[in-house]
Amino acid sequence: MIKRSFSENATQALLPEQEKQVKLSESDLAKIKREPCDICDIDLDECHTAAMAFQSATVDLHLGLVASPVGKRMFSAKRLVVFRRDGIRAAGILMREGVSRGHAPTVELLSLGAKNPTRHPSDLLPYLPKFRQFFAKLPTEVAEMDFKILKIPLGDVDAVTDKTVKFRGPMPLLHVKKGIDDSAQIRLDDLPKHREEQASLAEGKIANMCVSWDQPQWDEVDWSRIKELMTRDLLEYRKQEAVKAQQAHCVACPNFVKHFSMRHDEWLIQENIIQLRQLMSDQNLQLLPDYEQRIAVLKDLGFIGQNSRVELKGKVACEIHSADELVLTELILENVLADFEPEEIVALLSAFVFQEKTDAVPTLTPHLETGKDTIIAISEKVNAFQTQHQVILSSDDSNNFVSRPRFGLVEVVYEWARGMSFNRITDLTDVLEGTIVRVITRLDETCREVKNAARIIGDPELFAKMQTAQELIKRDITAVASLYM
Numbered sequence: 274m275i276k277r278s279f280s281e282n283a284t285q286a287l288l289p290e291q292e293k294q295v296k297l298s299e300s301d302l303a304k305i306k307r308e309p310c311d312i313c314d315i316d317l318d319e320c321h322t323a324a325m326a327f328q329s330a331t332v333d334l335h336l337g338l339v340a341s342p343v344g345k346r347m348f349s350a351k352r353l354v355v356f357r358r359d360g361i362r363a364a365g366i367l368m369r370e371g372v373s374r375g376h377a378p379t380v381e382l383l384s385l386g387a388k389n390p391t392r393h394p395s396d397l398l399p400y401l402p403k404f405r406q407f408f409a410k411l412p413t414e415v416a417e418m419d420f421k422i423l424k425i426p427l428g429d430v431d432a433v434t435d436k437t438v439k440f441r442g443p444m445p446l447l448h449v450k451k452g453i454d455d456s457a458q459i460r461l462d463d464l465p466k467h468r469e470e471q472a473s474l475a476e477g478k479i480a481n482m483c484v485s486w487d488q489p490q491w492d493e494v495d496w497s498r499i500k501e502l503m504t505r506d507l508l509e510y511r512k513q514e515a516v517k518a519q520q521a522h523c524v525a526c527p528n529f530v531k532h533f534s535m536r537h538d539e540w541l542i543q544e545n546i547i548q549l550r551q552l553m554s555d556q557n558l559q560l561l562p563d564y565e566q567r568i569a570v571l572k573d574l575g576f577i578g579q580n581s582r583v584e585l586k587g588k589v590a591c592e593i594h595s596a597d598e599l600v601l602t603e604l605i606l607e608n609v610l611a612d613f614e615p616e617e618i619v620a621l622l623s624a625f626v627f628q629e630k631t632d633a634v635p636t637l638t639p640h641l642e643t644g645k646d647t648i649i650a651i652s653e654k655v656n657a658f659q660t661q662h663q664v665i666l667s668s669d670d671s672n673n674f675v676s677r678p679r680f681g682l683v684e685v686v687y688e689w690a691r692g693m694s695f696n697r698i699t700d701l702t703d704v705l706e707g708t709i710v711r712v713i714t715r716l717d718e719t720c721r722e723v724k725n726a727a728r729i730i731g732d733p734e735l736f737a738k739m740q741t742a743q744e745l746i747k748r749d750i751t752a753v754a755s756l757y758m
């Protein structure tokens with residue numbers, strides 16, 4: 274339904290309705306176009322692109338870290354962190370080590386933000402040393418700080434610093450945590466017994482810390498201390514983007530913050546247009562008579578909003594190109610994969626990239642059978658929406674998991690991921706060796722896409738599992754692959 278490879282459609286004409294929706298976004302774009310500027314015209318766009326890349330690398334980094342025991346320790350209690358809430362930058366002190374478990378994990382922190390925070394264009398800037406000078410000032414009086422205990426999604430954490438805030442005695446504030454649910458916030462000054470801690474915090478020179486962003490306590494912790502392989506590559510990439518953003522000429526513009534935020538608004542709308550095009554691209558390919566119905570399915574499934582804005586689900590779907598994006602997106606967002614180990618996940622994902630006849634009936638563990646049933650149930654749900662809206666499904670529509678042989682390589686991939694040699698896994702099936710290699714190679718791409726989806730939804734467990742899954746299947750397959758590719 275959403276084209277896997279949309280590059281081939283790029284030159285094709287858009288359908289009238291789709292054109293209309295894109296036009297609407299484009300007229301928004303014209304309205305907010307950034308004013309011309311001699312300095313920013315040089316490289317503001319590149320600076321902004323690098324800034325966005327740096328920010329998503331930061332999310333990847335945090336997600337990757339909290340999923341590892343060493344990394345998790347860096348999110349230690351009493352550590353000073355910077356976060357964004359409703360897009361407004363603020364500082365806080367971590368209340369406990371690590372993150373909450375679950376689909377969209379949070380960190381628990383004591384907010385040192387302003388009592389009545391307002392948005393500032395600088396909140397859009399990435400957390401980089403050269404940009405800190407532009408940041409909106411933090412409240413400097415304890416009386417101005419909101420001192421709330423908040424649960425902040427990990428994806429909204431801007432930076433973890435090296436600074437640990439000293440309290441008198443053990444972590445007394447931890448007691449506050451008991452009895453609050455996800456949405457509740459407790460104001461420290463509402464709790465008489467915590468007045469002392471508040472005074473202690475004030476005494477701990479918190480207010481002084483907030484005088485200027487230039488002070489060293491706001492420096493990000495030195496992540497290079499973490500020696501894990503995955504982190505090293507990511508840190509290198511993130512550093513390069515940081516250099517690109519900070520070395521740009523536009524940073525010298527006297528209106529840099531204003532121009533950056535104008536560029537950001539422009540970019541948001543451009544992104545929406547790109548995603549809309551992506552979500553709808555295969556309609557062009559087939560020049561479908563049931564265009565409206567397909568849009569209705571996307572809306573019913575929550576991929577796009579009523580006003581044609583691409584929703585979280587749609588953004589996840591845009592990451593998926595190697596497999597059926599509707600079914601796989603549902604599978605990810607229904608948190609089905611949380612119950613499975615990396616080797617099981619990658620085995621189940623093989624159903625998305627394999628559909629060939631095989632006479633061998635794979636032997637699946639009961640747990641894998643459950644996964645198979647769930648995938649079939651989800652694909653039936655998606656198909657039901659399509660039937661309801663009378664979408665015409667062509668014979669090669671890919672989300673048919675019931676009547677097509679799709680689970681034929683689940684056992685093979687499962688055993689491969691668990692370390693069985695290539696010679697032995699070929700005995701498990703009658704599928705050609707070359708096909709097995711191609712499926713495994715393609716699965717690496719699918720794993721990478723699911724990992725990107727995990728970043729978008731902010732799920733460190735899934736992120737880490739996909740990382741592991743990739744490592745499990747990559748095992749000397751390249752050597753085997755060279756014989757078949």
Ligand SMILES: [Zn+2]
Binds near residue numbers: 313523
């Ligand atoms: Zn400028």
